[in-house]
Amino acid sequence: MNKTYPFAYIRGKVVKIKDAHIPIQSKVIHYGLGVYTGIRGHWNNGNLYLFRPKDHFERLQKGVQMLGMPWTMSYSQFKKILTDLIKKNKIKSDVYIRPIVYAGSTEIVPTLENSEPDFALYIISFGHYMSTGDGLRLKVSKWVRVDDDMIPTKAKCTGLYANSALAKSEAVRAGFDEAVMLNRDGSVAEASSSNLFGVKNGVIYAPPLSANNLDGITRRSLIELAKKELKLTVKEARFKKADLYKFDEVFLTGTACKIVWVKTVDKKKIGTGKMGPVAKQLKTLIDKAVLNELSGYKKWCEGVY
Ligand SMILES: Cc1ncc(COP(=O)(O)O)c(C=O)c1O
Structure with a gap:
């Protein structure tokens, strides 16, 4: 079983995962207006190595741009939020990280304008995704x-x-x-x-x-x-x-x-x-x-x- 780590990031701060909620009216729920990525981190030789996090971030950023949601964040801001969260969760094992930029607006119209994009992040422990041995x-x-x-x-x-x-x-x-x-x-x-x-x-x-x-x-x-x-x-x-x-x-x-x-x-x-x-x-x-x-x-x- 994959375990979700106890702290997540949402609306600009670190919160307990059980408090990392969005309102049911959010556009992301009703209209699928969000862009995400999944990054792996591997624990090896006393360090947690993130695999190509900058490339993931850049793809995320471009995806948000393609949708036309008004959201900006620099890679150094992203990296700081991510590493602070990993340290807060005291992670020393393989992980899977889910950053998402989602339309937090609770307005009813399915537009990307006024979509109030927010950045959220949570982390789970992760082993094998699919059993790979048998093909x-x-x-x-x-x-x-x-x-x-x-x-x-x-x-x-x-x-x-x-x-x-x-x-x-x-x-x-x-x-x-x-x-x-x-x-x-x-x-x-x-x-x-x-x-x-x-x-x-x-x-x-x-x-x-x-x-x-x-x-x-x-x-x-x-x-x-x-x-x-x-x-x-x-x-x-x-x-x-x-x-x-x-x-x-x-x-x-x-x-x-x-x-x-x-x-x-x-x-x-x-x-x-x-x-x-x-x-x-x-x-x-x-x-x-x-x-x-x-x-x-x-x-x-x-x-x-
Ligand atoms: C539809 C789709 N294709 C391909 C991939 C593989 O992409 P990546 O190697 O960046 O994880 C993913 C996973 O993110 C995916 O969701």
């Missing part, structure tokens, strides 16, 4: 991925997650672990809350950022590691469901799951049905990188203590 069983969802010209998919907007939840629940109800979402043109977008990669003949394929997916921080990290450390070619190009079935390897990436290999898609075995060599090598690299143990990539980690 995932994916289902291609009947739910089409929301298009960028409906809701900006790069914004990590809370309202967008109704789309993810519909797909994920459909998959889970049908006995699968996770959903893959397609775009209107039939090309693969991503999974419900992670990016997707395929491997064919040693080349890595990733749906491009124009495919209505999130510009995942883990996606970015793995592309860099694959190119620089494994000297692999990474092709960012659209591919369809039928291509997905033919890959030698498929894997998902995200802050929560890091990298997790896929055993089947729509009950069709991917490759040998075992974790492939590319996923294995990338997992070794990213597992080290998040612990601040990968030389050349320590710039990705910021220690709290």
